[in-house]
Amino acid sequence: MRLAEALALRADASRRAEQLRSRITGSARFQEGETPAEDAMSLLTEVGGVLEELESLIRRINRTNAATPVGGGTLTDALARRDVLRLRHSILTAAADAAASDGQRGYRQLRSELTIIPALPVAEVRHQADDVARQVREVDTLIQRINWEVDLLD
Known part of the structure; x- marks a missing residue:
């Protein structure tokens, strides 16, 4: 994979993490007798995977940047x-x-x-x-x- 492709994936992962944050905070509380729009716990699990992917990309991008003359x-x-x-x-x-x-x-x-x-x-x-x-x-x-x-x- 080229560095430019990894940079695009990093930007996408950052956007997905922010979208998930918004969805989690919107579903973290709900009124008694109602059903939340989404399961906040499953969203937390999903954001965990996205953040692991983001961290891996950031590490690899930084290593590449530091090693490229x-x-x-x-x-x-x-x-x-x-x-x-x-x-x-x-x-x-x-x-x-x-x-x-x-x-x-x-x-x-x-x-x-x-x-x-x-x-x-x-x-x-x-x-x-x-x-x-x-x-x-x-x-x-x-x-x-x-x-x-x-x-x-x-």
Whole structure:
């Protein structure tokens, strides 16, 4: 099985576990004289199997990520790089948006109003954000390619 397939199975197992959680909590109590919609105990048993499968997939994916070389590091290193680049992009975009302040900077209707001045060079920060977005795309493309090339370790 390829790493990409295991990642899809992990996402599916996570979704199934959350759905089962919801069904369990919905059936955990019922009114006297009524019948619950589902048997909460059998749902607990079912979620146990799903969680065991999820744990196995996570362990195998992590082992594969740590053992797969990418550039000067591992796939785990590339994943960390992508996560930090995404966070950096988010921060730069938020900073540029805050400094731009919806086009209100520097304008006032009355002389008694205070002028709002950006503390950051908006165009430069947006340029930095664009550069980081490009880096995110490049790292993400590399990760996706490797995910389809690498076999999942046992």
